[in-house]
Amino acid sequence: MKVAVIGAGIVGMTSALRIMEEAAHARRQIDLTVISEKFCPDNTSYGAGGIWKPPSQEHMTAAELRWLKWSFDYLTSMLKTDYAHELGIFLQPGYYVFMEHVPDPAWKDIVVGFRHLTAWELNNLFPGYKHGWFYTAFICQPRDFLPWAHTKLAEKGVGFVRRRVGSLEELAPHYDVIVNCTGLEARSLVQDKAVVPVRGQVMRVKAPWIRYFVGTSGPHPTIKGDPYIYANLHDVVIGGIKQEGDYRVTNDPRDTKTIWEGVLALHPQLKGAEVVEEWTGLRPMRKGGIRLERETLVDSKSGRSFELNYGHGANGVTWSHGCAREVAEIVKVIMTEKVTKSRL
Numbered sequence: 050m051k052v053a054v055i056g057a058g059i060v061g062m063t064s065a066l067r068i069m070e071e072a073a074h075a076r077r078q079i080d081l082t083v084i085s086e087k088f089c090p091d092n093t094s095y096g097a098g099g100i101w102k103p104p105s106q107e108h109m110t111a112a113e114l115r116w117l118k119w120s121f122d123y124l125t126s127m128l129k130t131d132y133a134h135e136l137g138i139f140l141q142p143g144y145y146v147f148m149e150h151v152p153d154p155a156w157k158d159i160v161v162g163f164r165h166l167t168a169w170e171l172n173n174l175f176p177g178y179k180h181g182w183f184y185t186a187f188i189c190q191p192r193d194f195l196p197w198a199h200t201k202l203a204e205k206g207v208g209f210v211r212r213r214v215g216s217l218e219e220l221a222p223h224y225d226v227i228v229n230c231t232g233l234e235a236r237s238l239v240q241d242k243a244v245v246p247v248r249g250q251v252m253r254v255k256a257p258w259i260r261y262f263v264g265t266s267g268p269h270p271t272i273k274g275d276p277y278i279y280a281n282l283h284d285v286v287i288g289g290i291k292q293e294g295d296y297r298v299t300n301d302p303r304d305t306k307t308i309w310e311g312v313l314a315l316h317p318q319l320k321g322a323e324v325v326e327e328w329t330g331l332r333p334m335r336k337g338g339i340r341l342e343r344e345t346l347v348d349s350k351s352g353r354s355f356e357l358n359y360g361h362g363a364n365g366v367t368w369s370h371g372c373a374r375e376v377a378e379i380v381k382v383i384m385t386e387k388v389t390k391s392r393l
């Protein structure tokens with residue numbers, strides 16, 4: 050069976066990995082090609098802080114919770130390898146603080162040791178904030194994971210083509226299944242106007258004394274914006290910029306100032322930390338949530354299937370491994386249908 054995955058970001062590469070793993074389990078041959086206009090380090094996934102942090106909502110669909118659980122399970126299984134650190138995968142405990150009491154998130158039983166902050170923690174570590182969560186989750190650094198995934202896929206015989214795909218119909222005659230992992234570009238490729246950019250800017254600083262994550266939700270009386278701090282292996286990612294509808298991919302000095310001021314007000318111990326990188330990316334936010342489903346190409350005489358896996362917004366690294374498993378499950382069903390059809 051011939052499969053094309055469009056997009057070499059974290060969503061496309063994890064989908065490709067999982068499809069190849071499932072095919073190997075089922076002892077089926079899959080001829081898979083990843084087609085992408087850009088590869089790491091030139092896509093959004095490359096710059097992400099890599100924290101495993103879903104949206105803070107109380108309610109989620111059963112499918113969303115399943116994807117999150119699968120994602121956490123995948124990262125847990127990677128922890129048991131002797132090379133997880135080379136992929137930038139490691140556990141990280143940390144805090145998420147709020148200006149008001151908020152309901153517990155739907156995923157509180159997926160992460161490790163979820164609890165509310167004590168009065169001591171709020172008063173001494175996060176003065177002014179009224180409520181908070183502490184738990185342990187993962188970091189998966191895309192800048193390490195993506196090159197590893199590329200090598201791994203190439204070893205499995207997966208082909209890579211660098212080019213822009215103009216339409217799904219253009220690929221339909223050549224593939225049995227097309228998996229659309231184009232992130233923000235799904236807006237033009239499949240005309241999904243619910244996908245919008247949410248511009249983010251981050252800085253990377255040298256601060257090896259920071260070993261945890263901190264996320265915030267304001268408005269705080271003296272801390273501007275919603276600063277965050279994620280410890281990566283070689284540096285610490287700091288940010289807090291969210292600008293919906295803004296397509297600029299250049300760093301803005303005003304945002305640099307906002308990040309620094311916010312983070313230093315939150316965590317003065319970062320003062321003097323050397324800045325080693327600044328980066329801007331566009332989160333592929335989809336109003337209505339991630340689009341992950343199977344469809345049939347209307348224009349295709351052959352009734353080719355395609356799968357959609359895009360719109361992961363501010364949490365694509367978090368969702369990716371679980372959504373990839375769902376994609377692979379759908380491909381497995383299509384494989385079985387194909388075998389049954391060929392026997393008829």
Ligand SMILES: Cc1cc2nc3c(=O)[nH]c(=O)nc-3n(C[C@H](O)[C@H](O)[C@H](O)COP(=O)(O)OP(=O)(O)OC[C@H]3O[C@@H](n4cnc5c(N)ncnc54)[C@H](O)[C@@H]3O)c2cc1C
Binds near residue numbers: 059098212
């Ligand atoms: C500042 C910032 C910090 C973030 N931090 C985190 C974090 O800590 N944790 C987290 O979970 N998430 C985080 N995110 C979100 C995360 O980065 C995204 O959700 C994720 O990268 C989306 O992955 P993707 O593969 O869908 O998109 P992308 O990485 O954009 O990949 C899409 C790929 O598709 C290709 N493509 C698109 N259209 C076409 C076409 N027509 N033809 C061929 N190829 C095409 C592109 O070239 C690209 O390679 C952050 C985002 C930003 C901006």
